[in-house]
Amino acid sequence: MAVQASIDLVGVNVIKSVFSIDGKHFTVQTSANVSLDRSGTPWLPPGVVVAMTTEQDLELDAPVDPAALSGAEQARDLLHSWYPQLHTPSVVAPVISTSDREGGGVGCFFSGGLDAFYSVLENRAEITHLILVHGFDIDPRRPKPYERISAGAREVAAEMGVELIEIRTDLQFLHTRHGNNWGSTAHGAALAHVALLLSPHLRKVIVAASGSYDTGNMTPHGSHPDLDPLWSSGNLEIVQDGTEAHRIDKAEAIKDSDLAMRHLRVCNLNWDGDYNCGKCEKCIRTMINLYIAGGLERCETLPHTIPIERMNRMHVTSGAFPFAKENLDAMRARGIRDAELEAALQRILDRTPREQRILEYRWLLLEVAPRVPRVLIGLLVQRLRTIRADRSSHSA
Numbered sequence: 411m412a413v414q415a416s417i418d419l420v421g422v423n424v425i426k427s428v429f430s431i432d433g434k435h436f437t438v439q440t441s442a443n444v445s446l447d448r449s450g451t452p453w454l455p456p457g458v459v460v461a462m463t464t465e466q467d468l469e470l471d472a473p474v475d476p477a478a479l480s481g482a483e484q485a486r487d488l489l490h491s492w493y494p495q496l497h498t499p500s501v502v503a504p505v506i507s508t509s510d511r512e513g514g515g516v517g518c519f520f521s522g523g524l525d526a527f528y529s530v531l532e533n534r535a536e537i538t539h540l541i542l543v544h545g546f547d548i549d550p551r552r553p554k555p556y557e558r559i560s561a562g563a564r565e566v567a568a569e570m571g572v573e574l575i576e577i578r579t580d581l582q583f584l585h586t587r588h589g590n591n592w593g594s595t596a597h598g599a600a601l602a603h604v605a606l607l608l609s610p611h612l613r614k615v616i617v618a619a620s621g622s623y624d625t626g627n628m629t630p631h632g633s634h635p636d637l638d639p640l641w642s643s644g645n646l647e648i649v650q651d652g653t654e655a656h657r658i659d660k661a662e663a664i665k666d667s668d669l670a671m672r673h674l675r676v677c678n679l680n681w682d683g684d685y686n687c688g689k690c691e692k693c694i695r696t697m698i699n700l701y702i703a704g705g706l707e708r709c710e711t712l713p714h715t716i717p718i719e720r721m722n723r724m725h726v727t728s729g730a731f732p733f734a735k736e737n738l739d740a741m742r743a744r745g746i747r748d749a750e751l752e753a754a755l756q757r758i759l760d761r762t763p764r765e766q767r768i769l770e771y772r773w774l775l776l777e778v779a780p781r782v783p784r785v786l787i788g789l790l791v792q793r794l795r796t797i798r799a800d801r802s803s804h805s806a
């Protein structure tokens with residue numbers, strides 16, 4: 411069996427691909443406010459990752475760029491070296507050289523976050539386009555938060571004198587439906603899909619790094635400085651930027667930018683259409699970054715008081731622990747004396763697995779359930795399955 415992807419050209423700005431997986435058809439649609447590449451190349455990264463998880467080979471009917479095909483095989487091998495349980499599919503596709511084509515701009519993915527603002531400002535001289543995606547950290551079924559985020563991104567692009575490319579895609583559903591963990595395996599492939607679709611306009615796309623090499627959080631990840639460039643093609647280079655900087659370095663770099671302080675958006679919950687909720691781990695983490703860097707009071711989009719009480723009962727995923735440690739280490743290294751905040755960060759790092767579970771359940775019941783009942787049911791079912799699987803493996 412093989413995952414088969416066939417391209418359906420709906421229009422200049424809209425492209426669909428039908429993935430046949432285990433005899434079932436799954437359609438992904440990506441659209442933009444600009445024309446899109448019509449070859450099979452942009453479908454290589456998501457196709458490879460899905461084939462790895464579903465343990466099948468990959469067959470594309472549309473021609474792909476030879477450099478992208480070779481790079482996709484290297485990306486597959488790197489992901490397999492990180493996650494040996496994943497299959498290493500063969501990739502079959504007709505090949506067509508595209509390296510002599512147009513596309514002279516330089517794009518940067520722009521969510522409005524700390525990493526994105528840092529990379530945009532650091533590379534301001536060469537960036538010609540910002541790329542905003544509706545469908546990755548913003549659920550494509552929720553228009554309200556996106557409208558505000560889109561308006562903010564349009565203002566940033568206008569003030570910088572660059573173009574804003576807006577993408578809408580339901581690609582994330584392909585991955586979640588077929589068992590790919592968005593963060594650990596699929597995220598970079600999804601970004602590469604968008605970047606490669608924009609090759610008629612761009613020669614290079616910058617992905618803002620979310621980790622730095624010297625803080626211990628540069629672990630295998632779906633978007634990683636060693637992985638993302640492998641998804642490049644003969645006429646579009648994908649690079650990661652910002653791995654040299656911690657979040658606090660980045661906060662320091664952007665705190666004097668009025669543009670960043672007026673538009674910074676870090677929240678990915680966006681409950682009730684909030685720009686930043688000011689209460690979730692990501693918002694609070696960033697408030698602390700800015701506080702340490704001496705810029706919190708300049709930021710117009712986040713509260714200026716760190717909610718210590720809330721930190722004590724806030725659910726923090728294991729992936730976010732290095733960021734709490736980074737903040738605590740930076741406070742100590744810089745001699746910032748704030749006993750209350752220091753103690754709150756230390757309490758998070760000292761949590762036992764049992765305390766973590768209790769806070770996770772509390773978050774699900776008190777904060778998620780009243781807002782999105784269906785999400786709660788899904789998360790609870792997932793959690794109960796994990797607990798049951800853990801118990802049976804311990805009793806085996």
Ligand SMILES: [Zn+2]
Binds near residue numbers: 676677680689692693
């Ligand atoms: Zn938030």
